Every structure is written in structure tokens, then in C-alpha cells.
Amino acid sequence: xxxxxxxxxxxxxxxxxxxxxxxxxxxxxxxxxxxxxxxxxxxxxxxxxxxxxxxxxxxxxxxxxxxxxxxxxxxxxxxxxxxxxxxxxxxxxxxxxxxxxxxxxxxxxxxxxxxxxxxxxxxxxxxxxxxxxxxxxxxxxxxxxxxxxxx
Numbered sequence: 001x002x003x004x005x006x007x008x009x010x011x012x013x014x015x016x017x018x019x020x021x022x023x024x025x026x027x028x029x030x031x032x033x034x035x036x037x038x039x040x041x042x043x044x045x046x047x048x049x050x051x052x053x054x055x056x057x058x059x060x061x062x063x064x065x066x067x068x069x070x071x072x073x074x075x076x077x078x079x080x081x082x083x084x085x086x087x088x089x090x091x092x093x094x095x096x097x098x099x100x101x102x103x104x105x106x107x108x109x110x111x112x113x114x115x116x117x118x119x120x121x122x123x124x125x126x127x128x129x130x131x132x133x134x135x136x137x138x139x140x141x142x143x144x145x146x147x148x149x150x151x
Contacts, residue, residue: 007148008118008126009047009092009099012039014151017128019144021053024137029053031142043069051142059083067092078103085112085132099126110134124148 008015017033033051040046047065060083067078073094080088080103090103099118105111116130130142 005096006094006099006120007123008120008146009037009045010094012037014149015146016149017049017051017144017146019128019142021051022141024139029058030055031144033144035146045069085114088114090114112139118146121145124150 007013013036015035015037017031017035019031020028021031022028031051031053033049035047035049038046045065045067047063047067049063049065051061053060062083064081065078066080067076069076075094076092078090078092078101080090082088082105085105085108087106088103089106090101092099092101097120099120101116102113103115104113112132112134114130114132116128118126118128121127124147126146128142128144128146130144131138132140
């Protein structure tokens with residue numbers, strides 16, 4: 001995919017996530033997760049993320065992405081099945097030092113949207129900042145480190 005220096009999303013691989021999840025008016029919770037990125041033909045990718053909350057009884061959160069890079073190798077679109085939000089569509093941009101995604105929940109009366117930034121710290125390490133908004137208000141936030149599992 002061109003001269004982009006990113007390994008996350010741009011290459012197939014397994015990643016581990018570790019950080020904190022914050023819901024509105026609640027204390028931060030530790031969060032851990034796994035991410036699998038698989039590439040197919042014609043610039044299509046699949047990505048599955050599963051988050052779990054080891055210190056509390058809370059359901060896992062699962063994200064199942066299917067996306068495609070457009071004519072350039074810096075912009076892409078995706079659809080997402082989110083275990084809490086339902087059907088989602090979004091777009092992403094590949095910047096020199098970060099990957100930025102924006103998404104919106106389809107047919108949602110709460111007008112929920114999300115925003116994620118993955119900042120490259122090294123070849124196999126990223127810092128993730130992610131938020132979900134309901135209308136104009138933040139409803140949750142996640143900050144985490146994402147590390148590639150080198151085999």
C-alpha cells in the first residue's frame with residue numbers, strides 16, 4: 001500500500017490492547033483486548049477487535065470491521081458490526097504519524113458517533129484514543145496501548 005510506514009491496519013497481524021475505559025459519570029475501568037487484521041484481494045481488509053474488562057462483570061465488546069481502501073492508499077471506508085452500537089459506517093485517513101477514523105451508527109435515535117486516533121509510537125506500538133458521542137456529548141472514552149504480536 002505505497003510508502004506508508006504504518007504496520008497497524010496496513011499489514012495483516014495480531015495485536016494486543018491494554019488501557020482504560022471511561023463511561024460518563026463512572027470511574028475508569030481497566031480494559032484488555034485482542035485485534036486481528038486480515039487482508040484479502042483488491043484492497044479489502046477484515047479486522048476483528050474484542051475488548052474485555054478484567055476487574056468487573058461487564059459484557060465483552062466486539063467490533064467486526066470490513067473495509068476497503070479507495071483509489072489512494074491514504075483514505076478508506078468501512079462498515080462495522082459493533083456489539084453495543086449495532087451497524088456502523090465510517091471512514092479513515094492515514095496520516096504520516098497516525099491513523100484517524102470517524103464512524104456513525106446507522107438509524108440511531110441517539111445520534112451516536114465515534115472517533116479514534118492511533119498514534120504511531122514505533123514500528124509495532126501505537127497509542128489509541130477513542131471516544132463515542134451521543135449527540136453533542138461524550139458518552140465513553142478509551143485510551144490504550146496497542147502492540148503487535150511478532151511471531
